[in-house]
Amino acid sequence: MTDGRRIPVIIDCDTGVDDALALLFAVRHPALDVRAITCVAGNTDVDGVVRNTLTVLEQAGAPGIPVARGAERPLIEAPRSAQHVHGHDGMGDLGLPEPSRRPADVDAVTLLRSEILASPRPVTLVPMAPLTNIALLLRTHPEVVRNLERIVFMGGAAAVGNATPVAEFNVWHDPEAAAILLTAGVPITMYGLDVFTRVVVPAADVRRLRGSGEPGARLAGQLLAHRPAHPDSRPGDPSETSGGLGDAGAVCAVVDPEGLTTHRLPVDVSLAPGPTRGMTIVDRRPRPGEAELHEGTREQxxxxxxxxxxxxxxxxxxxATVEV
Incomplete structure (x- = not known):
């Protein structure tokens, strides 16, 4: 934010543990104007995502941001949750109270369209989930592109995956939707696993957050403790446990893009059945190879x-943002 004005953002999420960490940051950072939040099936079922999103906003003391229910399954695939990572309720099974807030009475695509087009300044769209809602938006209402500043999405990987050896969960969950997003025709930043796993909050900070008397900061600490940064740590272990920020790093990159080193590269999504399905193919070669020389190139x-x-x-x- 260079001109003193808040950045209008819309977040699309599948609120599990790290989406919740991202929401806590987004609603508290003074540079961000969170205009809407849309929900999609991913870490848990879409109704659970809506509930979790409303719960986080309530715990954070956030203003009345509209929240809408979106796609309950990918475009083609069956839904495949990550509850084994995020807990049965998608939020670390922390036993949080049911929210008193209610979602908007419109669907996610309708809310996305109306909020993007109504924004007085171009919107930064931040998907942190399978990209089904975004693909449906772009195919149904392509006119929204004229008021999008950038898309910063958490997904993909240039190196190794997590859902499969080569595919990251959000893209693997709905590869066709990810392929549609890449053709949006607006600037796109990919905050993938190559950086996602590296931003870790030290154990002493996690412990301090968990002991906070402020509900939002305390929730951040509980979520970080559930999401240990090291594979040999046990989720929820109250001992010295550092926690990964995960999706929240993508929102940090909206506020402070200088903290993220990017390279502008061709990216494709593997849609074929088999072991590479959902892989983001990031072309890091300095020059074309034999395939292009013999078969020609296609625009990516x-x-x-x-x-x-x-x-x-x-x-x-x-x-500094969450500990208000």
Missing amino acids: PLVDVGLDVDVERYVKLYL
């Missing part, structure tokens, strides 16, 4: 791919 979307991140910078930014 250029994406600002996050390949390095200033970990300390984003951790400090997150903590």
Whole structure:
């Protein structure tokens, strides 16, 4: 934010643990004007995502941001949740109270369209989930592109995956939707696994957050403790456990893009059945190879791919924002 004005953002999420961390940051950072939040099936079922999103906003003391229910399954695939990571309720099974807030009476695509077109300034769209809602929006209402500043999405990987050896969960969950997003025709930043796993909050900070008397900060600490940064840590272990920010790093990159090192590279999504389905194919070669020389080239979307991140910078930014 260089001109003193707040950045209008819309978040599309599948609120599990790290989406919740991202929402806590987004609604508390003074540079962000969160205009709407839309929900999609992913980490848990879409009704659970709506409930979790409303719960986080309530715990954070956020203003009355409209929240809408979106797609309950991918465009083609069956839904495949990540409850084994995020808990049965998608929020670490923390036993949080049911929210008193209610979702908007319109669907996610309708809310996305209306809020994007109504914004007095171009919107930064931040999808942190399977991209089904965004694909439906772009195919149903392509006119929204004229009022989009940028899309910063959490998804994909230039190196290794997590859902499969080569595919990251959000893209793997709905590869066709991800392929549609890449053709949006607006600048795109990919905050993928290459940086996602690196931004870790130290154990002492997690412990301090968990002991906070402020509900939003305390919730951040509980969520970080559920999401240990190291594979040999046990989720929820109250001992010395550091926690990964995950999706929240993508929102940090909206506020402070200088903390993320990106390279503009061609990106494609593997849609074929088999072991590479859902892989984001990031072309990091310095020059064309034999396939292009012999078979010709085809145009691929250029994406600002996050390949390095200033970990300390984003951790400090997150903590300074959430600990109000």
